[in-house]
Amino acid sequence: MSEQDPVKLMKQQVGKAAADRVQSGSIVGLGTGSTTAYTLQYLGERIQSGELKDIKGVPTSFQASVLAKQYGIPLVTLDDIDHMDIAIDGADEVDPNKNLIKGGGAAHTREKIVDTLADLFIVVVDSSKLVDKLGSTFLLPVEVMPLAITPVMQKIEKLGGKPTLRMGVKKAGPVITDQGNMVIDVKFDSIDNPAELEKTLNNIPGVLENGLFVGVADVILVGEIKDGKPLVREIS
Numbered sequence: 571m572s573e574q575d576p577v578k579l580m581k582q583q584v585g586k587a588a589a590d591r592v593q594s595g596s597i598v599g600l601g602t603g604s605t606t607a608y609t610l611q612y613l614g615e616r617i618q619s620g621e622l623k624d625i626k627g628v629p630t631s632f633q634a635s636v637l638a639k640q641y642g643i644p645l646v647t648l649d650d651i652d653h654m655d656i657a658i659d660g661a662d663e664v665d666p667n668k669n670l671i672k673g674g675g676a677a678h679t680r681e682k683i684v685d686t687l688a689d690l691f692i693v694v695v696d697s698s699k700l701v702d703k704l705g706s707t708f709l710l711p712v713e714v715m716p717l718a719i720t721p722v723m724q725k726i727e728k729l730g731g732k733p734t735l736r737m738g739v740k741k742a743g744p745v746i747t748d749q750g751n752m753v754i755d756v757k758f759d760s761i762d763n764p765a766e767l768e769k770t771l772n773n774i775p776g777v778l779e780n781g782l783f784v785g786v787a788d789v790i791l792v793g794e795i796k797d798g799k800p801l802v803r804e805i806s
């Protein structure tokens with residue numbers, strides 16, 4: 571048997587566990603990232619096998635809508651629905667109060683719109699994402715209108731943050747979000763009050779949304795490896 575990458579294994583397990591919680595007839599927020607990619611894959615498999623019927627997906631990004639189409643998950647927009655039963659999404663950091671940093675894939679603005687509408691918001695992560703304090707391993711993403719990049723960075727510096735414009739990996743120039751904006755990643759020495767920082771940042775003119783998700787997640791599913799075997803732990 572070939573050796574499997576343990577992080578991939580944890581993501582697979584947890585992505586599948588979340589997909590198993592979706593019931594027929596549900597309207598489902600479809601998250602973005604490498605972990606929820608497995609959720610979408612398993613949702614598609616359950617649909618194809620006939621076990622899961624009549625679900626509708628609301629994508630949180632271009633990536634999520636491409637994968638949903640690939641896996642045969644019917645899509646609707648927010649204009650077509652009056653409620654959302656469940657949303658499943660990944661995270662870059664999760665603290666002990668189930669607060670999150672999201673936006674490693676620059677999708678946090680649409681994710682926050684969709685995830686906060688759901689009756690049940692399930693977060694899927696591998697165990698490396700659990701932190702004692704938000705901001706300790708990951709920079710905080712902030713989506714900003716391009717014309718406001720300089721004043722927003724100056725205001726964030728005055729708040730004690732160190733902002734960097736996110737640049738493309740294979741593209742020369744900045745990362746552009748699905749909404750046509752840019753992302754700055756901010757290092758704060760210590761995020762002591764995530765709820766206050768979330769509001770303060772969103773109050774800067776030109777900021778669309780930041781990646782702090784405070785008091786939003788209902789359940790965290792954590793993929794772990796114990797004694798060489800993958801398992802899923804629930805924090806609720």
Ligand SMILES: O=C[C@H](O)[C@H](O)[C@H](O)COP(=O)(O)O
Nearest residue numbers: 603604605660673674675677
């Ligand atoms: O913008 C991207 C999202 O917030 C992702 O859900 C987050 O970055 C986690 O992604 P992954 O599951 O690939 O670590």
